[in-house]
Amino acid sequence: MSAPRIAIDAMGGDGGASRMVAGAALALARSPDLRFLFVGDEGAISAELGRHEALAAASEVTHAADVITGDDKPGRALRRAKTSSMGVAIAAVKDGRAGAAVSGGNTGALMATAKLALRTMRGIDRPALAALLPSLGHNDVVMLDLGANTDCDARNLIEFALMGAAYARAALDIPRPTVALLNIGTEALKGTDVLKDAAAALREAQLPLEFTGFIEGDRLSRGEVDVIVSDGFSGNIALKTAEGTARFVTDLLRRSFESSFRSKMGFLLSKPALHMLKVHLDPNNHNGAVFLGLNGIVVKSHGGADDKGVANAIGVAAKLVRDDLNRRIAHALADYRATSSNDGAQAIAAQ
């Protein structure tokens, strides 16, 4: 297929146009066939593009006067969808002028704007936010939903499993991903009725994934499964707790190294090796969460991402365009409908 063209909300995120343009320049250096559509304050964007010759040649700029801030509620974002950099970037995906949109704007506003403009895919009740998390295994782990849906029923969780598996096939090149449901125990009788119903349906259905049952919070990073599915509340709690704990441990580690002259020397000797740890845990290296289940690809970049982080989010968007993520999700859904005939799965899917 032709080279992906990525719409960039140049005004979303803490670093503004400067950060988004620099990130795109890095993404272009990595994948020279990429093309960009920057949306936002034309003067600011053009000034930044002036510093990146190759990028300027690969980019167009569309002016948008409004900016959706981190505090803006979804309602305000929706009212400004036609004039905001976020809204116009997403509209470019809808119009086919871009294959995907990337924004560092606030998640709730981005979700609402994307959902209204792109609509959910046929057969999907609710979109979900998915991201790749670091693990001790061979590959990253797909986790969803990370906060788009506070309350979920069994049907939502089954759809998240299908979409998450399609995402793992596209982003991680795993033909038949293993999928688990996040729960507070691994025995079949643990957890809520919603989880038990979803597990029963996933166990019975013939799907292009291997359902492995429940997984507890302490196993998320072990690399034992490829996809971890939860409602958006639990998923957000788990994601943020993992981020906070990683920072907590590295803060303690720093204090330990600073506690004596001897340990400071030890730190200097270990520094190159500890750099590996830093790289592995740096959220910028895992930047780029995807809204799955929309008719179009929208990638959320961390508001505080650095240039490399923005480049990674753009890389995620480009890979999903190239691998035609949404066609894969549609196929997985069609297969599911076709194969889950008279068992419990059908009843739940039809709810």
Next chain:
Amino acid sequence: MSAPRIAIDAMGGDGGASRMVAGAALALARSPDLRFLFVGDEGAISAELGRHEALAAASEVTHAADVITGDDKPGRALRRAKTSSMGVAIAAVKDGRAGAAVSGGNTGALMATAKLALRTMRGIDRPALAALLPSLGHNDVVMLDLGANTDCDARNLIEFALMGAAYARAALDIPRPTVALLNIGTEALKGTDVLKDAAAALREAQLPLEFTGFIEGDRLSRGEVDVIVSDGFSGNIALKTAEGTARFVTDLLRRSFESSFRSKMGFLLSKPALHMLKVHLDPNNHNGAVFLGLNGIVVKSHGGADDKGVANAIGVAAKLVRDDLNRRIAHALADYRATSSNDGAQAIAAQ
């Protein structure tokens, strides 16, 4: 008050009577006024006590033929409450023969057995499981519920806040603890209706605690609040995710140190300092979760705790007996009923 007498379920936990007796011996060395009632296989317990002269002199043994295993469902535990080491240890608390019970048996069985024997305190709808977690702050953080109640309403969360604050006063000596509700954002409009209702009530009520609003998963270990309240599902996910992430980071750290000769040397130099990190993160140093809201003190020890872990769980139990935790909880409840007159809190408390 007189010295606390602790009933020990000698058969619960992975290490059996040997581990529980050795842990008690360590607890006794730390607090020589403690007294013990060991419950379980009399022959096995007496054999172990033979190795610990001082402990033997401070202990009685009550025989119980049955053992509740890690796989036993709550129903089976309840049916064997009269003959199991777990059930008889809890009965000793009910009868007043012990001030608290400590068990390493499975949480669901322990909760069911303790609830049936001791009943919930007047004014408490549901007991909750609370523990102390490490933080970057001056003191540990009380977190509850950690898995006793999968679904909770606003009234439950308010009661957890009151009980958690009473626990912080008793265990951490904080006169007016700060309390936050775990949520997926800090803005008032975030999260479920249950959380919003609980927050509104806690904000309005006159309580011996300072309600600080919502807290996200990434701030749990920052030491910004003394008590973190959640439903048992989210709390369990957060607790286990934190444990798993701490292990994940330390596993990565080990890999980093082993990656080169130079870093191995760095590790040797840093070893004494890194020991601090290990001590801080060792779950044994935070062992001893408490069921709050029962007419009696029951402490859950990790099934896999080592001698020091068991001693710490016994130390938690002894401190809560000395500080009369349940009287403190009863007072907090009475104050709450008295002061939350015609505001929203009352309506919720009366639900």
